[in-house]
Every structure is written in C-alpha cells, then in structure tokens.
Amino acid sequence: MSEGMTGAQALLATLAGAGVEVVFANPGTSEMHFVAALEADPRVRGVLGLAEGAVTGAADGYARITGTPGVTLLHLGPGLGNGLANLHNARRAHSPVVNVVGDHATYHKQYDAPLESDIDAVAATLGPVVRSTTPADVGKDAAAAVAAAQNAPGGVATLILPADASWSDGGAPARPITPARPTPSSTVDDVASVCRSGEPAVILLGGDACREPALRAASRISEALGVRLFVETFPARLERGAGLPAVERLGYVPEQAEQQLSGARHIVVAGAKPPTTFFAYPGKRGDLVPSGAELHTLAAPGQDVTAALEELADLVAPGAEPALAPAHRPELPTGELLVATWPDVIGALLPENAIVVDETNTSGLLLAAATAGAPRHDVLSLTGGAIGQGIPVATGAAVAAPERPVINLQADGSAMYTITALWTQAREGLNVTTVILNNRAYAILRMELQRTGAGDVDPTKTGLFDLSTPDIDFTRIAEGMGVPASVATTAEELADSFRRALAEPGPNLVDARIPPLL
Amino acid sequence: MSEGMTGAQALLATLAGAGVEVVFANPGTSEMHFVAALEADPRVRGVLGLAEGAVTGAADGYARITGTPGVTLLHLGPGLGNGLANLHNARRAHSPVVNVVGDHATYHKQYDAPLESDIDAVAATLGPVVRSTTPADVGKDAAAAVAAAQNAPGGVATLILPADASWSDGGAPARPITPARPTPSSTVDDVASVCRSGEPAVILLGGDACREPALRAASRISEALGVRLFVETFPARLERGAGLPAVERLGYVPEQAEQQLSGARHIVVAGAKPPTTFFAYPGKRGDLVPSGAELHTLAAPGQDVTAALEELADLVAPGAEPALAPAHRPELPTGELLVATWPDVIGALLPENAIVVDETNTSGLLLAAATAGAPRHDVLSLTGGAIGQGIPVATGAAVAAPERPVINLQADGSAMYTITALWTQAREGLNVTTVILNNRAYAILRMELQRTGAGDVDPTKTGLFDLSTPDIDFTRIAEGMGVPASVATTAEELADSFRRALAEPGPNLVDARIPPLL
Known part of the structure; x- marks a missing residue:
C-alpha cells in the first residue's frame, strides 16, 4: 500500500486513518496532487466551497457537531487569508480544525513567484503550524496536526504542504497520535x-x-x-x-x-x-x-x-435534581413581522432535534425566550465575533448530521460575507433552512455608534450602516445559487415559508423582512 | 481646528491633507469614531463594501488608476484577514494602499476578548505596520503609513488604530511626508x-x-x-x-x-x-x-x-520611432459563443478610453489579440494570482475614474469569491460592465491537473473543479444586488448586451455562457 506512495496519498491515508471522512476544499494548482489523491480515496469525501470563508466556516460547523476534526484544503497564503475570519471563530469555539494549506514546491520559493507569501506567519496567529519538507514527513506531520487540533480544549492547527512534498514518492501514512485529554480540576x-x-x-x-x-x-x-x-x-x-x-x-x-x-x-x-x-x-x-x-x-x-x-x-448537592425546562411553545403570532414577533414563529415550529445556527445579532434579542421550551436543540453561536459565520457553519453542521434539520437564523448584513456557501448547500442537498432577518441595515453598528458616544452623528442616517440602497433581494441571490427561496413580510407568511422549507428536502431560504431595532 | 480633536478626527484630517478623497470601508464597533469623523468631514467620502475582499480590491483598483493611496477601513484581525487575498494582489501590483485597521482599546487587550487576534503579525506579511498607542500619535502615524505605502515602488502599509487612541482627545493632524522617489538606474x-x-x-x-x-x-x-x-x-x-x-x-x-x-x-x-x-x-x-x-x-x-x-x-536608438499599433477592430463574430469568438465581440465594441479589468483566466487566451487595435485602454490584471480580484478592482477603478467606461472580463469561478462587490457598484452607480465568462468550471484547474501530472484522474470528471451542479445563475445574483443583467449564449447576444450595457448609466452584467477550454 505505501509502496510508491506520494506525500499526498500518505496524507489522505493518515487523515482517513484518524477517522476523517470529509475535507472542505477550495483547491488551486499547488494542491492538485492532494485533489487527485482525494478523488481516488473512497474513505474521504471532498466538499467544495466557492470561497474560503465558506470552507473554513463549514469545517468549524462540522467539528462542533461531530467533535472530530473539520479539515480544510486551502490554496496558499491568499486562500488561508480568505478563510481567516471563520478560522478565528473556530479558534474561539475550540473547534478541532485542521487546515491543509498548499504551498509552492520547496525549490520554487526562491523565485518569490506571484502567489508567494508568508503562510507560516498568518497560520501561527491561529495555532500550531507544521510545515512538511519531504514526502516522508507528510504522514507524521499530518498526524501531529490532527492531534494538535484535538488537544484539549481543541483548536486550529495548520499543515503547510509544499507541492513537491505532496507529489513526490516516499510518503508513508502515520498512525493517529492520541491528543492531550482535558486535565482534572484541582479546585x-x-x-x-x-x-x-x-x-x-x-x-x-x-x-x-x-x-x-x-x-x-x-x-x-x-x-x-x-x-x-x-x-x-x-x-x-x-x-x-x-x-x-x-x-x-x-x-x-x-x-x-x-x-x-x-x-x-x-x-x-x-x-x-x-x-x-x-x-x-x-x-x-x-x-x-x-x-x-x-x-x-x-x-x-x-x-x-x-x-x-x-x-x-x-x-x-447530593440529593438535588436539576430544574428542567418544561415543554412549551409560544402561540403563533400574526401580523407584521417584528423583532418582537418573528422569534415566536421559530419557537412555535422548531422541529425535533434541530441544530440552530444563531447569527441574528440585534434581531435575535428575544429568540432565547421564544425557544426555551421548544424541543431539544443545539445552538451554535458566533464565538469569535467575526460576522459571516452563519451560512458556512450551518453548511458544515448539515454535512455532519444529514439526519437533523439545520436552522440558520441569519442577519442580513452578516449573511453577505459568505453568501456563496448557499451554493454548497444546494450542491450537497443539505437540509438547511436559512431565515434571513433582513432589516436592511447594520443595525448593531447603529446601536454601537450610540453606545460609543461617537459625536453628533445620527446613526440611522449614517450611510455606512445602510443596506437599503439598493435593497438586497436575498431570494434572487439564493435562487441564483440553486436554493429555493421566498419572502415573508408577515408572521403568517414566515410560518408558511418555514413549514414548507422544513417539509421539503434540501436547502431553502426565507427572506424575512423586519424593521431594524434602531 | 485641532483643539479638542480626537485621534480619529486627526486621522481624517491627516488623510485629507495628504489628498485622500475616498475610504473603502467595512467598519465595526471599534471603528465607530472613525466612522463619525468620516461622516463629518466633507473632504473624504466613505464607500461601503459588504465584505472585506470587496473593500481591499477596490482600494487596489482605485490606487492603480489614480496613482494615489487607496485607503481601507477594516474591523480588527478578522476584517484584515477577509481582505488579505486582495491585499496580496495589491502588494504584487505595487499599489499604494493604506489599511486603517481598528483594534480594541489599549487597556481592553488584556482581556483577550472574542475579537482579539494578532493583527500585527498578519499585517506584517503585507508590508510596513504602524500601531498608534495614543491620540497624539495618530496623525503622525497616519502620515508615516501614507508615505510608506507610496515609497517607490509602492506597496501596502497598515495603521492599527486602537479604539481609545481613536476616541480620545489630544489628536493633531500631521503634514504629508514626502515618500521615497524611484532611484536612478546605474546600468x-x-x-x-x-x-x-x-x-x-x-x-x-x-x-x-x-x-x-x-x-x-x-x-x-x-x-x-x-x-x-x-x-x-x-x-x-x-x-x-x-x-x-x-x-x-x-x-x-x-x-x-x-x-x-x-x-x-x-x-x-x-x-x-x-x-x-x-x-x-x-x-x-x-x-x-x-x-x-x-x-x-x-x-x-x-x-x-x-x-x-x-x-x-x-x-x-537616437533616431528611431516607436512602432505603434494601427487602429483595427475584428469583425463582429456570429453564432455560438466560444473561447475563440467572444473576445472579438469585445475587440469590435470596446469603447474609447476604457479600463479593462482582466480576470478571464483560461477563457481569455485570445483576448489580447482581439483588442490590440481597439481604442486605447488600460488593462488591470491579476497581479498576485489570488483570484476574486476582478469585481472589486473594477469597482475601485470606476470610483477613481467615473468618466471612463470600466469593462470587467471575469471568469465565473473567480467571480464568486467577491461577488458582493456588485452591490457597491449598484450603490455608487458605477459605470462597470461585467462580462462573466461562464464556463461552469474551474477550467484552469482542469488544465493544471493535467499539467502537474497528478495521477490517472480525469480532470473533466473531477467534482472539485465542477461549477455546474448546480449551475450558477449570475443574472439572478446580480439582480439581487441591484445590478441589471442579461444572458448571452451567442456572439450576437453578447454584442447586443454589451452595447446596451455601455449605453446605459450605472453597472450592468452579462452572463456569457461559453464552453470550457477543457
């Protein structure tokens, strides 16, 4: 098996041996041998993202649900850069994420070719970095990176893979390394x-x-x-x-x-x-x-x-029992869709065993109360504060748990950073229902402008917080990427759209028009 | 004027004094005082991008056309990260670009708050970094950053602006520093x-x-x-x-x-x-x-x-005359739109004094020949190889030269990295005509897979290079962001759409369906 194995093949074999089943990928030329090895290895599936923020956020979502490493394939320094914001969120989530970042062949770096940049320095801001230099190193370096990502409490590790270490023979798969377990408390x-x-x-x-x-x-x-x-x-x-x-x-x-x-x-x-x-x-x-x-x-x-x-x-508390939330759903609201009403639609209709990806920002102030008695669910939140997490994390969560409904409650401004992850949802037929809380503003910045006391500027008139010129039509954008979509302007319409989205297989998007909090 | 001036106001005054007229921005909470100062200063205009790749690419395009600094406003480390790929291209273009990156207040960094990350390390991969620590520093630090970006041959400089240095009084604008001029050749x-x-x-x-x-x-x-x-x-x-x-x-x-x-x-x-x-x-x-x-x-x-x-x-060559290209346009082609035919449509119809942003990749092999005798134009190309440059660079070029037609010839796969820059084009009413060369594939990767000799994999069957499941409907995506759009499947349709797009004010997009080269 390892006879004549390339570094790339050794990498795939090492990942598969460590239980990795999915690689979220946006590859380039320097990763071609990894792609070929991936295509040839039935144990590991490649999931394509159209931009690296979609890829890294999906790896985070996958890791949060499975507890196993979310693996990315990225193209040199610019690929890592594009993925950095959602890797920041993954780092804050303590998600085990392993980046495989292709690099120029070792002997090509001397030329400072156009795509050359300091990958190591950027990756080191996230966590441990391993750089393979020969095909013989790749397997053990990969095992080390996977363990590094899993060392308690979990984090982001990066394996930098020069093209010649990937394409040359001499690779050998390495066995998984047992990661550091959580240490006991002494207090x-x-x-x-x-x-x-x-x-x-x-x-x-x-x-x-x-x-x-x-x-x-x-x-x-x-x-x-x-x-x-x-x-x-x-x-x-x-x-x-x-x-x-x-x-x-x-x-x-x-x-x-x-x-x-x-x-x-x-x-x-x-x-x-x-x-x-x-x-x-x-x-x-x-x-x-x-x-x-x-x-x-x-x-x-x-x-x-x-x-x-x-x-x-x-x-x-030896004899005490925990206080458990009773089953309780809010009444389905009617009329205008408001910050105060839309969460009740979700609370009333949330399906069993859902994964709720919450990037609602200001629009979600009342969401927790509305869903407290809904059927048991997981909430994945914006751990690192780098907006643009929701659609990708929902994508990765749905890859991780195809049998569970994934509900992405998503602020409009935040959605646009990584909107192309919708395409991956359509491509993979993922059961994600995205509800855009579309208030046509960076409403949180209006609030923050007031809170920071920055001068006499009227936050509702500040152009840089306005998303209404022009309005963003999320239904067209979603349909352009193969995701069926509808608009909801009343609570009844949101309920209808949400029910229909849950009933149909594959992704769906509802553009819920609500007034901004501010 | 400088009495009671905050760091943010001093920064704005310093930028305006150095001739900066535009800031491409995607702000967050830590940049609120900069936003307030920007709103209050009529000399500098804020142009909003919905994601940082759009912002940094626009700054690059602006700098390439004006020769003056393209200035960005970015939100902490994740904002800089999202913008890194197009800053890489700007670095390779030697475009003078100044990033203003907000940071937590100096006294807040001790808490390792969720958005805390190593901004300095990431920014240092691009070029000089200046970090202000007091409001009194901001003006002179800004002048230093602007000069650093303009030092021959031009590059990317970053000013890191802690929130308290921005909001506190004690700022003073600084005069422009004369950047280092190009040195004479000795050979x-x-x-x-x-x-x-x-x-x-x-x-x-x-x-x-x-x-x-x-x-x-x-x-x-x-x-x-x-x-x-x-x-x-x-x-x-x-x-x-x-x-x-x-x-x-x-x-x-x-x-x-x-x-x-x-x-x-x-x-x-x-x-x-x-x-x-x-x-x-x-x-x-x-x-x-x-x-x-x-x-x-x-x-x-x-x-x-x-x-x-x-x-x-x-x-x-004291008496020699240069050889100048004669005016010559190809015949307008007819029939199916092919890699061999679409460039002649552009060559036949390219308007006077156009800016052509070329991210055609494999589809553009014959573009140069088709436009060699067209009216004089500038070509802006993919300097750093980080795809996803075209739409943002076209956006910035159009802000820089509102009187010139901007033609963005844009590969489909590359377009999706920074597609939201279309919204900025609609918002600002920019005269950009985007022609998507839509071959439903990462065709260049199919070519590269063959060239790198990566195994027995059929590149046309490699899922990770396929953009046709599902097809991307660029007209819906563009319309969803306020940009009128049409489809062209024949040379005649492309000519019609291109003419109409040029004749109408504001942005337009043509989804030109062509077969992939491979």
Whole structure:
C-alpha cells in the first residue's frame, strides 16, 4: 500500500486513518496532487466551497457537531487569508480544525513567484503550524496536526504542504497520535466552600459545560444552594430546550451583563473565561466581575469541566435534581413581522432535534425566550465575533448530521460575507433552512455608534450602516445559487415559508423582512 | 481646528491633507469614531463594501488608476484577514494602499476578548505596520503609513488604530511626508552594450514600464536594434491599443513563455522581476531565463524604469520611432459563443478610453489579440494570482475614474469569491460592465491537473473543479444586488448586451455562457 506512495496519498491515508471522512476544499494548482489523491480515496469525501470563508466556516460547523476534526484544503497564503475570519471563530469555539494549506514546491520559493507569501506567519496567529519538507514527513506531520487540533480544549492547527512534498514518492501514512485529554480540576473543594458559604455566587458555564451532563450537574448545584447560573455569551454549542436545564446566556450589552451579575460576591468560571465586555466603551469597565467580588476558576478551558461540575454537585448537592425546562411553545403570532414577533414563529415550529445556527445579532434579542421550551436543540453561536459565520457553519453542521434539520437564523448584513456557501448547500442537498432577518441595515453598528458616544452623528442616517440602497433581494441571490427561496413580510407568511422549507428536502431560504431595532 | 480633536478626527484630517478623497470601508464597533469623523468631514467620502475582499480590491483598483493611496477601513484581525487575498494582489501590483485597521482599546487587550487576534503579525506579511498607542500619535502615524505605502515602488502599509487612541482627545493632524522617489538606474551603459552586441536580447517590461512613455522608449530600442520586448505576465496596469506600442505579455503557461524567450542570449528586466514560472511543475525548471542566457537588470522595482528606458533609447536608438499599433477592430463574430469568438465581440465594441479589468483566466487566451487595435485602454490584471480580484478592482477603478467606461472580463469561478462587490457598484452607480465568462468550471484547474501530472484522474470528471451542479445563475445574483443583467449564449447576444450595457448609466452584467477550454 505505501509502496510508491506520494506525500499526498500518505496524507489522505493518515487523515482517513484518524477517522476523517470529509475535507472542505477550495483547491488551486499547488494542491492538485492532494485533489487527485482525494478523488481516488473512497474513505474521504471532498466538499467544495466557492470561497474560503465558506470552507473554513463549514469545517468549524462540522467539528462542533461531530467533535472530530473539520479539515480544510486551502490554496496558499491568499486562500488561508480568505478563510481567516471563520478560522478565528473556530479558534474561539475550540473547534478541532485542521487546515491543509498548499504551498509552492520547496525549490520554487526562491523565485518569490506571484502567489508567494508568508503562510507560516498568518497560520501561527491561529495555532500550531507544521510545515512538511519531504514526502516522508507528510504522514507524521499530518498526524501531529490532527492531534494538535484535538488537544484539549481543541483548536486550529495548520499543515503547510509544499507541492513537491505532496507529489513526490516516499510518503508513508502515520498512525493517529492520541491528543492531550482535558486535565482534572484541582479546585473542586475550594469552589464547594464558596457554594456553601451562603454568599451570592454565580457560576459561568462555557465550553463543554454547555452540554447536557454538565448543565444537569450545574443545575443541581443551583437548585440546592441558590447559586445563579449563566452560559457564556457566545457558546460554541449549547444544548437546550424542553427537558434540559434552561440557563440564560450572559448578555452582549455590558449593562445587561452587569445587571445579570450584580450582587454576586463570587464568580466561578466553569469552562468559560472570566467575564469581560466584548468591546471597550469610553468610561466603562471592561471587566465584568463586579467590584468586590472574587473570581474562582473551577475549570479553565482545557480542564475537564464536566467531571468537575459533577464532582462538585455530588459534594454540595447530593440529593438535588436539576430544574428542567418544561415543554412549551409560544402561540403563533400574526401580523407584521417584528423583532418582537418573528422569534415566536421559530419557537412555535422548531422541529425535533434541530441544530440552530444563531447569527441574528440585534434581531435575535428575544429568540432565547421564544425557544426555551421548544424541543431539544443545539445552538451554535458566533464565538469569535467575526460576522459571516452563519451560512458556512450551518453548511458544515448539515454535512455532519444529514439526519437533523439545520436552522440558520441569519442577519442580513452578516449573511453577505459568505453568501456563496448557499451554493454548497444546494450542491450537497443539505437540509438547511436559512431565515434571513433582513432589516436592511447594520443595525448593531447603529446601536454601537450610540453606545460609543461617537459625536453628533445620527446613526440611522449614517450611510455606512445602510443596506437599503439598493435593497438586497436575498431570494434572487439564493435562487441564483440553486436554493429555493421566498419572502415573508408577515408572521403568517414566515410560518408558511418555514413549514414548507422544513417539509421539503434540501436547502431553502426565507427572506424575512423586519424593521431594524434602531 | 485641532483643539479638542480626537485621534480619529486627526486621522481624517491627516488623510485629507495628504489628498485622500475616498475610504473603502467595512467598519465595526471599534471603528465607530472613525466612522463619525468620516461622516463629518466633507473632504473624504466613505464607500461601503459588504465584505472585506470587496473593500481591499477596490482600494487596489482605485490606487492603480489614480496613482494615489487607496485607503481601507477594516474591523480588527478578522476584517484584515477577509481582505488579505486582495491585499496580496495589491502588494504584487505595487499599489499604494493604506489599511486603517481598528483594534480594541489599549487597556481592553488584556482581556483577550472574542475579537482579539494578532493583527500585527498578519499585517506584517503585507508590508510596513504602524500601531498608534495614543491620540497624539495618530496623525503622525497616519502620515508615516501614507508615505510608506507610496515609497517607490509602492506597496501596502497598515495603521492599527486602537479604539481609545481613536476616541480620545489630544489628536493633531500631521503634514504629508514626502515618500521615497524611484532611484536612478546605474546600468544603462551596460545594457546599452548588451543591446548593441547584436546578440539576441529580450527586454521584459514591468511596473511603470507598462505605461506609454516607457513603452515608447522600449519600442524605439526594439525598432532600432531588433531587441524583442515582452510585458510581464500580470501587469498592474498596461496601456495598450491603437496608437500605442503593442507589446505581447509573457505567457502564463511555462511552455509558451519558454517559446517566447527561446534563443535569447540576454534577458534584460526593466521594472519587472526576473522571469519565472507561476507554479512549479514536476520535472520542469522554474527559472525562465534560458540556459546559457545572461540576466541583466536595467531597473528593479523601485528604480526609475521610465527614465532608464528613455536614456537607453536616446543612447542606442537616437533616431528611431516607436512602432505603434494601427487602429483595427475584428469583425463582429456570429453564432455560438466560444473561447475563440467572444473576445472579438469585445475587440469590435470596446469603447474609447476604457479600463479593462482582466480576470478571464483560461477563457481569455485570445483576448489580447482581439483588442490590440481597439481604442486605447488600460488593462488591470491579476497581479498576485489570488483570484476574486476582478469585481472589486473594477469597482475601485470606476470610483477613481467615473468618466471612463470600466469593462470587467471575469471568469465565473473567480467571480464568486467577491461577488458582493456588485452591490457597491449598484450603490455608487458605477459605470462597470461585467462580462462573466461562464464556463461552469474551474477550467484552469482542469488544465493544471493535467499539467502537474497528478495521477490517472480525469480532470473533466473531477467534482472539485465542477461549477455546474448546480449551475450558477449570475443574472439572478446580480439582480439581487441591484445590478441589471442579461444572458448571452451567442456572439450576437453578447454584442447586443454589451452595447446596451455601455449605453446605459450605472453597472450592468452579462452572463456569457461559453464552453470550457477543457
């Protein structure tokens, strides 16, 4: 098998041996031998994206759902660059993502050919970088990159693959390397004392603590001792809905988060980072730990937060039961589609076992409340704040779980960064329903302009936040990429469109016209 | 004026003082005070792009046409990342481009907030980086960045602007700094000896040598001494057409370039880099200087190539006249639209004084011949090989020269990376006619798969090169962004659509369906 194997073939064999089944790809000339090896290997499937932001976001979505590496194939430095924003989100999500980035042949780099650039420097901003120099290295380098991406808590690793290391003979597949597992917490007893102290305490849940086992343990603690619970503002994957503990997310707007945490004497982070504001604002604190409160770390990212919470619950709440959200759906609203009404349509109709990709920004303020009692679902959120994540992440999630309905609730401005991922949804026949919350504005920037106190400018008149000249017709854009689409201007129309989209196989898009919050 | 001026206001005043009239922007929260200052300053106009690749490509196109800095406004590291591919092309074009990249407030960086990333490392791969730390620094840092971008031969410079340096008082505008001018050539006499030697010689023209004065001087030399001339494969801006010297571009396919340079004893580079292949191929040389030939540098990028060629011409060809292309247009073709026929439609109908943005890839093999005798025009080409340049560069060129018709000849696959730049064309009412050469494939990759000899895979059956499942309907996508569009399947239809597009104000798109070369 390895006789006469090229570096590219060794790479494919190594990836397949590590359980990789999908490569999200936007290849170029320097990756031709990888493409040929991919076409020839029935164990691994290539999924084409028309731009790298679609590819990297899909790898992130795939990794969030499967827990296994999302693999990309990118074309040199510019390909990596185009994919950087969604790799940033993947890094913040602790998604195991492995980039295979083609490079010029080793002996060609001396010429500073047009596509030459410093791939290593850009990739190093994301995480570990391995550069193969010979075909014999490729297999073991690939195994190292896959393990690096999976080392707890997970992250982005990059394998740079020079064309000659890819096309030359001498490759050998390498066995998977066992990644570093989460380390145990050493502070359970200390945190137990805090919880038992009777002083007001908050546990902030993040990472794996947003999944059912940890949520149940946290809820037991809360029920027994009155400790308040919050989930980090932008969880990578939050399990919620009827039958699961309902835990509110910490607000994006600093005043809201301050309100949520006010009065706490202790802030315990469990899989989350210490709470801070997303941005700085003139004259405001960035640290959200209330003045005078103590910060405790039950488990930092990379520590086994589920075990720590379960151990903690057994210590301080041995007999307690978690508080589970009752099944409850809102009434289907009627009339004009508003920020206050559209979420109820989703809450009323959300199918069983859905994956909800939430890039609603300002339009989604009431979404969590509307779906709290809906059937159990996963929410994938905008972990790194780099907008343009939703359509690609939904695409990758649907590749990962073809049997689950994927609902992408998507702000209009954010959608346009990576709109071409719709084409991949059509090509692959993915069960994604995209609802564009189309308010014809960067509404969040209108809000932020006010919040930052930037001068006497009227945010509703600021041209750079306006998306209505011209209006974007998302139905035409979607249809142009093979995705059936419709417009909804009332709650009834959204309900009809949403039901129909769920009933039909393959992707669908609903352009839901709502007024901006601001 | 500078009393109570913020850093952002000082930045705007410094840019305006340096002659900057346009900022291509995709802002976020950390750039709110820059946005407010921009709205308040009538000297500088903000042009919104819906994704950063559109913004950076537009800045490049603007810089290529005006010769003055194209300025971008980008949102932290992910914004810069999304714009990186077209900044790579701008770097290769030696376009003076200044990125203003917002960052978190200096005191907020300690929190490693979600959008935190290593902006400096990514920006440093492009060129000089200046990071302001106080409002007092911003003006002089901006002046330094503008000068750095303009230092001969021009390039990409980045100013990183922390939010607090932007919003705080204490800013002061700075005067423009005179950038480094091109240095004189010291090899004119040596190259004169080469030209006079009678041995076969080639002059390879690049950079400013692709503009009329240098082309005329080179043509005189060629006419007097039989020296062969070529233009670099991907010039940033090539002036050509009737009444100008007609100089062939060096081919992208190595065998073609080898053929063009074969027999030369001397290769003289004049504003270009030494000729090499774009990619490495197994068993092929990357260096295109023929074996046994000598390489001479008349002027490297950053040297005054126009003065050097004029001095050389005066030395070796004092009485010679340049050979100018006669006015000549092809007949309008009829029937099926083919790689061999569509360029004649453009050659027959190209308007006076057009800017032609050429990202035709395989479909454009015969374009140069078809337009050689058309009215004088500028060609902007894919300098850095990072596809997805055409629509944004055309957008920026049209902002730079609203009185000139801009023709974007655009491969379908490449178009999709930055398709949202069409919206900016509609918003700004730009006179851009986009002709999509829609062959429903990454045809160049089919060719490259064969050329790289990657296994027994049939390139026409390789799924990753196929853009026909589903077909992309560019007319719907364009209309969805406010750009009128039509389909052309015959030469007659392309001629009709092209004429109509030129006659109407504002942008237009023609989806020209052609079979792939492979």
